[in-house]
Amino acid sequence: MPAPDIPTIDISALLDINASHADKQQVAVALLRAFTIYGVFYITSPTHPVFSTAKTHDILDATQRLFALDTTDKAHIPKIKPGGFTRGYVPIGGESGSTTMELKEGFSYGYEWSEQDAEAKKHSFNGLQGPNSWPAPDTVARLDRGQPGSFKGALDEFYLNVCDIAAGLLKGISLALDLPESELSKYCSSSETISFMRLFHYLPYADAQHASQIGSSAHTDWGFLTLILSPSKTVGLQLFHENEWHDVPSLENTLVINGGDYLSLLTGGKFISPLHRVVSNGKEERYSMCCFYYPDYDAKIPLLVQEEVKGQAASGNYSLLRDQRSEEDKESSSGGEDGKTVATRLLNGETNFGDYIVSKWTQVYRKGGAY
Numbered sequence: 001m002p003a004p005d006i007p008t009i010d011i012s013a014l015l016d017i018n019a020s021h022a023d024k025q026q027v028a029v030a031l032l033r034a035f036t037i038y039g040v041f042y043i044t045s046p047t048h049p050v051f052s053t054a055k056t057h058d059i060l061d062a063t064q065r066l067f068a069l070d071t072t073d074k075a076h077i078p079k080i081k082p083g084g085f086t087r088g089y090v091p092i093g094g095e096s097g098s099t100t101m102e103l104k105e106g107f108s109y110g111y112e113w114s115e116q117d118a119e120a121k122k123h124s125f126n127g128l129q130g131p132n133s134w135p136a137p138d139t140v141a142r143l144d145r146g147q148p149g150s151f152k153g154a155l156d157e158f159y160l161n162v163c164d165i166a167a168g169l170l171k172g173i174s175l176a177l178d179l180p181e182s183e184l185s186k187y188c189s190s191s192e193t194i195s196f197m198r199l200f201h202y203l204p205y206a207d208a209q210h211a212s213q214i215g216s217s218a219h220t221d222w223g224f225l226t227l228i229l230s231p232s233k234t235v236g237l238q239l240f241h242e243n244e245w246h247d248v249p250s251l252e253n254t255l256v257i258n259g260g261d262y263l264s265l266l267t268g269g270k271f272i273s274p275l276h277r278v279v280s281n282g283k284e285e286r287y288s289m290c291c292f293y294y295p296d297y298d299a300k301i302p303l304l305v306q307e308e309v310k311g312q313a314a315s316g317n318y319s320l321l322r323d324q325r326s327e328e329d330k331e332s333s334s335g336g337e338d339g340k341t342v343a344t345r346l347l348n349g350e351t352n353f354g355d356y357i358v359s360k361w362t363q364v365y366r367k368g369g370a371y
């Protein structure tokens with residue numbers, strides 16, 4: 001299906017501390033429309049480095065070099081583990097949001113603590129904070145291609161820049177909700193230390209029905225915002241809108257924004273957390289760089305919309321509130337609280353966002369995985 005008329009919004013005013021209130025308000029109006037009709041849209045800001053062809057090339061190049069490593073090098077990158085804190089290599093089949101095999105490999109990294117900070121903080125890290133898991137130093141040196149520090153440098157810079165863009169977007173979203181500009185930032189005082197970036201390499205598969213294999217199963221994202229760069233022009237991300245799947249093709253010098261479940265719940269469902277998936281055209285590989293921007297670890301669902309939120313939860317469309325464990329894991333676990341009970345505690349403000357997300361990552365972890 002051709003894509004619906006998904007807008008591209010120039011968010012420059014939200015990134016410029018000297019912008020006028022009227023300019024920011026204009027962006028807020030566009031955001032309100034995009035979030036309430038689609039939940040997915042493109043953003044750009046022509047003078048910001050993230051939206052430049054040169055920086056897009058750098059980050060794609062670093063991503064492709066990483067996934068081009070041979071099996072032995074990849075085997076030395078620590079693999080993601082169950083338990084919530086997701087850093088390191090995601091092998092093919094090592095994760096799924098459903099019972100379908102997801103044909104992708106990934107690399108997950110986030111805030112780069114200096115060694116001293118990591119050492120000093122190690123006893124007080126929350127369940128979503130901790131040091132990154134990079135490839136072995138000799139592998140990183142090869143990825144640097146003669147320019148020491150360039151590989152990690154490109155990835156770190158991209159992550160921090162994208163977090164800044166997310167923080168800017170929150171101002172516009174606050175205005176779109178008729179709240180003071182700084183309102184939603186209150187829930188994100190240390191978001192960049194628990195949010196993270198995932199680099200993905202999707203492999204082609206032949207199943208045109210996407211039943212036995214898929215790139216990423218149909219799901220909604222759990223957090224505040226997801227910001228996606230995918231320089232490949234091939235088929236990939238799709239949005240479920242008005243009962244049909246629509247392609248969301250990459251557009252030059254833009255990021256795709258996906259509203260997350262947390263944001264949708266804050267707004268009592270007014271802002272859509274869209275159902276989306278990643279599929280293959282059977283021929284081409286695809287690369288994407290996705291930043292999952294979270295609220296603070298101890299954020300709750302604010303009381304302001306609590307009653308409406310309970311209503312939304314009953315409709316059951318959020319992946320955040322669904323049990324995404326494999327059938328095997330559901331069968332083997334007995335006794336503990338079921339997913340629904342824990343989700344209700346989140347909605348009642350009895351559970352932190354962070355503690356809850358830790359349990360979600362464990363749900364989508366799959367044993368094994370191939371290189």
Ligand SMILES: O=C(O)CCC(=O)C(=O)O
Pocket residue numbers: 200216221228230236237276277278288289290
């Ligand atoms: O790779 C993409 O474009 C999106 C991936 C995605 O939806 C996810 O990992 O949550």
Ligand SMILES: [Fe+2]
Pocket residue numbers: 219220221226276
């Ligand atoms: Fe997603």
